Amino acid sequence: MAASSMRQFRAMLRKDIVMELRTKEMLMSMGLYSLLTMVVYFVALSQAGSAFDPRDIAAGLLWLAFIFTSMLGLNRSLVHEKDQGCLEALLLSPVDRPVIFFAKVIGNLIFLLIVEALTIPVFAFLFLQGSEMVTSSLALIPLVLVGGSIGIAGVGTLLATMSVNTSGKDFVLAMLFIPLVYPLLLGAVTATGAAIVGGPEALGVFWTGMAWVFGYDVIMLLASYGLYEFIVGA
């Protein structure tokens, strides 16, 4: 990345963080939504009885919450730009479109990781208390979170840019995002599940899941990078 692009990237990221710290709109809405989802899960699963082991479905529940939470934030991150024509002003400046894309991706990634970091202790407290855990495999969870969140932020930022100009942007984003993120979900749930359950075979399953996640990240980031210029100019 050229020095001027790096400076522009830093300026965009700083601007997004300053604005979010000032308004707390994304973090508050995503955080509250995520915590409420945990409460709903807890109420729904409290009827399941003692024979049920929450560890079996914990990974799926977590990633479902993260996927829906991220959609809330992704839409808001672009709506801010759309307000009062700010996106036009940004596109009018001599910045390469991929620099805008990557600054948005990193901003969304940071906010998503913050919300995930707040959600996981609540989830563990509600569902995994007293469950048998292998500490060494649990330490792998941050790696899945980062890998999965990179994919969500990458594809989500691209799709949010596409949908921000449409009249039913929330609906359009959901319709495009969920099918596209499905392969990532498979990999992330597999890896997270292996890290939570642990055991002798867990490491192999974990890395198979991670291979899916990182493969998805690379392919989707490259595709989004290539498509972004076309999408904003279309």
Add this chain to the structure above:
Amino acid sequence: MGEREPSAPALEVRELTRAFGVRKALDEVSFSLPERAFLSVFGPNGAGKTTLIKVLTTLLNPTSGEAKVLGLDVVADAVEMRKRIGLISHNPLLYPDLTAEENLLFFAEMYGVDEPHVRVAELLEAVELDHRRLDLTRTFSRGMLQRLSIARALLHRPEVLFLDEPYSGLDPHAMDILDGLIAQIRGDHTFVMISHDLDKGLELCSHALILARGRVVLFEPRTAIDERVFRETYRTTVGMGVA
């Protein structure tokens, strides 16, 4: 990147077409504007004026045809071109949750402006907003936002300024400031202004263009324009359904 001939026009538009689906917002528009000219673009709503500005400022790609600004192609040389143009829109194009100073400093970084703090202070003073520099722009009135928007557009000292209904919603004081700033830089800049106000547009322009249904109805230098005939042409275009 296109090398510029010394006598090349500031704007050169050839058979420019921009379609949205089957509807052509611009339909084979052609004209050429010399450097340091002031072009006023008139036309009814939906005539294609804003689409023309968006294509000329690289915000939209043309469907076919060619457009060059300062000898630079709007598609092939877009990044280089953006360093040399500015846009003042009826939208302020400013972040409401940043202060006036933060907004200008952000855009100064995007344009790679030298000594950004000095330039920002100079422009805030020019638009008489230096006393509100630390206030969030969401607390600004329409006129103040527009004045700050003018400062944003002038930050990087653009050679061509595009004005999309810049007087819309301005109070008389803000209008005077905008008039003053245009007068100050008029001699060494090229202007393209969309206006619904015939009097203001004709008062400022060196060239006038009427668009209707995406086509050029009239393009003349101001000196060749008979104001009565021009007004009649405009009235016919706007009022009698031609547009």
